[in-house]
Amino acid sequence: MKKRNFVNLNINPCKMCMPMGAAIALRGIENSMMMLHGSQGCNAYLRTHLTTHFSEPMDIASSSLHENATIHGGGGNLKKGLKNLIQLYRPTFIGVATTCLAETIGEDVVRIVKEFKAENDIGQVSVIATNTPGYGGTLYEGYFRTLRDVARHVARETPRHERINVVMAHVSPGDVRNIKAMLRAFGLDAVVFPDISATFDAPFSREFHRIPKGGTPHADIAAMAGARATLEIGATIPDQISPGKYLEDQFGVPLSRCPIPIGLANCDAFMRALARLAGRPVPTEFHEDRGRLLDGMIDMHKVSGEIRALVYGDPDLVSAVASLCAENGIAPAVLSTGAESPLFRALMRELLKESYEASIVLDDTDFETIEHHALRSGVNLAIGNSAGKQLTEKHGIPPVRIGFPINDRYGGQRLVYTGYAGSLKLLDDVVNARLAKKFGMHRVVMRERYHRPDDASGRDRAGDGPIAAGGPIADPVRAS
Ligand code: SF4
Known part of the structure; x- marks a missing residue:
């Protein structure tokens, strides 16, 4: 049996499940929606964490698997859900992600999505499927696997161009904005993939958009195949789930990686990478x-x-x-x-x-x-x-x-x-x-340690000023 790093059982795992990573990755794509193939509880879990962290509304569609679909298959639910989703939200991109339940009952989402496309006229809407069983990994793998699947389905053979691809680590929208500013400072024209800088942290607006503005445009993702280079931010991304590795293997786009630029050494490495790609010194x-x-x-x-x-x-x-x-x-x-x-x-x-x-x-x-x-x-x-x-x-x-x-x-x-x-x-x-x-409690601790109530000077031994009359200070809360 595989050795795992638990003292006992897996109690309070240090991770979030794979579909959470898929949800974050998909939100970084322009005019996209996520369809979660599973029970409604999975949606509730994802949306609770996403809305409380980002303080933004977060809509995720659900195929809403119940007992019946669990036994007889949830293909019908998924197709109906996709139709409703397209009618209500008018997305140009839909990512279907699986859950523990869908994977456990052996749902073939790739086939179901294929059938859905053949049975319906969905115009220019792209629908892709990605396998993200909650138990199959963590948010981290779900994030990169989804990005790789998006690149796999959307990137198209394109004549070489001067742009570069920057595959973004899972960092905050604030950090994505900051990294984009660094790319601009180097004069780099980059496709940032995914781009959650606005979709997960939008300015106040009186207008409500069902799908928030921003994200990496579909056409930019398609053209990633013709970029002159890919820079992946993240030092531990496995090749099997790396979108950059896919672009390199499939379209010959040279891939380099660097750690998230936090800390002196990592920032230096990031600056060197940008300087090399831009062909100019560090500003x-x-x-x-x-x-x-x-x-x-x-x-x-x-x-x-x-x-x-x-x-x-x-x-x-x-x-x-x-x-x-x-x-x-x-x-x-x-x-x-x-x-x-x-x-x-x-x-x-x-x-x-x-x-x-x-x-x-x-x-x-x-x-x-x-x-x-x-x-x-x-x-x-x-x-x-x-x-x-x-x-x-x-x-x-x-x-x-x-x-x-x-x-x-x-x-x-x-x-x-x-x-x-x-x-x-x-x-x-x-x-x-x-x-x-x-x-925080320094003075209180010092008084407790050094104060002698019979000290004739009326000062405590730590020299902190007059002491309260009436003996030692027993209650640190009152004393403060
Ligand atoms: S761990 Fe599985 S059941 Fe739980 S929310 Fe994630 S996908 Fe759903």
Whole structure:
């Protein structure tokens, strides 16, 4: 039997299911809708997390499988649902994603979609099917597998052109905007795939659009086959689910990858990649941002060195944040992801081999196991999404929110932690979370430790000023 990284059973898995990744990827395509082939509960789960994280309405159609369809097959439901979806929303693109139930009963969605197209005149609407059983992987695999399937169905043999493809890691809409600005600064004409910068974080408008404006245009995806290069952002993307690898194998578009630009080393690598693709030096503004990051790293090093961090989330994001930690003297004590990823393990071992050999690296894991290792490793700060809140609340570990889902704070969709300036902001947030924890109760603790009620001077021994009359301060809440 396969060895998995659980202390006991899989308790509170450190992941979201594959269709969630499909939903995020599809939202980054212009005028597209998702049809989830499964029960309505799956839709509720996806929409709850997506709306609370992005603070945007999120419509996902459902084939609404019930007992009958589960036994006799859900093809009829799916076809009826697709017809309704086209009539109501008028999308130009539909991604049909499967669920645990659809896969378990052996639904052949590719065949059903083919039949649907043959039986109905759907004009210019593209409908593609992707297999995303919830139990088959995580949000991470669902995201990239969907992108690969979209590229597979939409990209067409095109004469070579000067544009490049940029396959976006699963980062916040704020980070997508930031990376697009960096591409512009280098003068690069790029197809950003997918582009959730506006669809998941739209400006206020009095007009309601059933499908939000924005996303990668269909024609741009079709032309990705003729691009002069593809840059994939993400250091642990397996070839089997990589859209860039598909474009390289099928159409000869050269592929290069770089980590999410978080941290000095990763940002340098990203700048080198953009400079090479643009054929020009790094613009001055980035040199200045880099200098500010270095300055901040020096300013904060005394506090950084006290931090023992737990980092969890998607493998690409965890590996990028781990790099920022390591280069700042923040011990990456526990690095964990719910995805099964040999690439992540290898990359982390390489990163940690110099100074942090004792760090724990876990893939395919759950929060019970993470908690076990975090406590044994003396973790004093956690960097990750809201799914770790039980752990951090229970043990009083200060959290810094990054990734998805963030549904116990506002602004997850606006976070910008990429680039030199974004990395500095992340470092500020990490160090300040440590300081807030360390000094939040500092005076109270000092008074409790050093105050002697019979001290004739009327001052406590920590020199903090006059003490309250009436003996030692027992209640830290009142005392503050
Ligand atoms: S894990 Fe399976 S059943 Fe649960 S929401 Fe995901 S697809 Fe649906």
